[in-house]
Amino acid sequence: xxxxxxxxxxxxxxxxxxxxxxxxxxxxxxxxxxxxxxxxxxxxxxxxxxxxxxxxxxxxxxxxxxxxxxxxxxxxxxxxxxxxxxxxxxxxxxxxxxxxxxxxxxxxxxxxxxxxxxxxxxxxxxxxxxxxxxxxxxxxxxxxxxxxxxxxxxxxxxxxxxxxxxxxxxxxxxxxxxxxxx
Amino acid sequence: xxxxxxxxxxxxxxxxxxxxxxxxxxxxxxxxxxxxxxxxxxxxxxxxxxxxxxxxxxxxxxxxxxxxxxxxxxxxxxxxxxxxxxxxxxxxxxxxxxxxxx
Numbered sequence: 001x002x003x004x005x006x007x008x009x010x011x012x013x014x015x016x017x018x019x020x021x022x023x024x025x026x027x028x029x030x031x032x033x034x035x036x037x038x039x040x041x042x043x044x045x046x047x048x049x050x051x052x053x054x055x056x057x058x059x060x061x062x063x064x065x066x067x068x069x070x071x072x073x074x075x076x077x078x079x080x081x082x083x084x085x086x087x088x089x090x091x092x093x094x095x096x097x098x099x100x101x102x103x104x105x106x107x108x109x110x111x112x113x114x115x116x117x118x119x120x121x122x123x124x125x126x127x128x129x130x131x132x133x134x135x136x137x138x139x140x141x142x143x144x145x146x147x148x149x150x151x152x153x154x155x156x157x158x159x160x161x162x163x164x165x166x167x168x169x170x171x172x173x174x175x176x177x178x179x180x181x182x
Numbered sequence: 183x184x185x186x187x188x189x190x191x192x193x194x195x196x197x198x199x200x201x202x203x204x205x206x207x208x209x210x211x212x213x214x215x216x217x218x219x220x221x222x223x224x225x226x227x228x229x230x231x232x233x234x235x236x237x238x239x240x241x242x243x244x245x246x247x248x249x250x251x252x253x254x255x256x257x258x259x260x261x262x263x264x265x266x267x268x269x270x271x272x273x274x275x276x277x278x279x280x281x282x283x284x
Contacts, residue, residue, distance in 0.1 A: 016214035021206050025199070034192035047198055054202050058209045106186055119184045126189065141186035 006070035014061035025054065028071065032078055038138055039082040041127060049081050075143050079153065086131065106141050109169065117176045125175045126168075133168035140165055 001009070001023040012020035032053065037046040056077060064073070113122060126134060132154075139150045147165075151158045 016210045030191045033194050034190035038190045051202050114184045123189050
């Protein structure tokens with residue numbers, strides 16, 4: 001089972017195969033659970049949402065059509081569930097819409113931040129960002145969505161999204177040296 | 183160097199894993215049952231359809247002479263009924279000639 005691709009495993013899940021499901025779960029749950037946990041921060045709710053997500057995967061397995069990657073499809077489902085949760089708790093309160101035209105790339109961010117600081121410290125610092133900044137930077141860094149896509153998902157202007165990511169990076173730059181440097 | 187994606191990776195607890203896999207067992211079993219029932223009906227209906235075709239084929243091509251015999255028998259019966267009717271009419275005419283009204 002471990003040699004099978006995600007798409008092949010999904011096809012077997014659609015037939016009710018438990019081994020295929022367990023393989024898919026073990027292969028991806030770390031990042032899926034971690035993503036939800038990073039987005040909504042509450043551990044118990046993150047576990048509930050991730051469990052619901054896996055049950056949804058089983059129910060949708062038969063209608064799943066391989067158009068792109070399973071992981072991208074899964075991230076979309078997780079993001080929608082997490083956004084519903086955040087919106088229900090009014091965590092999206094509009095962003096600081098100061099126009100920022102500077103765009104930074106994920107690769108630059110990884111070179112600048114992740115090469116200089118411990119991953120666990122960066123993670124802790126991201127967890128402490130304001131909700132809007134944290135969500136924007138996760139959609140940008142983890143899902144690698146474009147500014148346009150993030151603006152659509154967060155229902156904010158593109159310049160507001162750029163502003164959020166720019167400020168998130170600024171906050172991380174300020175907070176990280178106090179934590180640790182490699 | 184670590185990537186952004188490494189940041190979010192979190193190993194779930196064994197309890198969480200067991201909880202999800204145990205819930206999944208029920209869902210997956212339901213899928214298997216649904217598929218088994220569907221396969222049963224597909225098999226039953228296709229068997230019935232096959233039997234129907236075989237029966238029709240046998241009746242049409244292998245038992246043809248018998249059917250002709252049956253048709254001949256039916257024609258004979260109709261002929262006998264017609265003769266009976268004619269005999270009745272002839273009897274009425276004779277009675278009328280003799281002035282007996284019915």
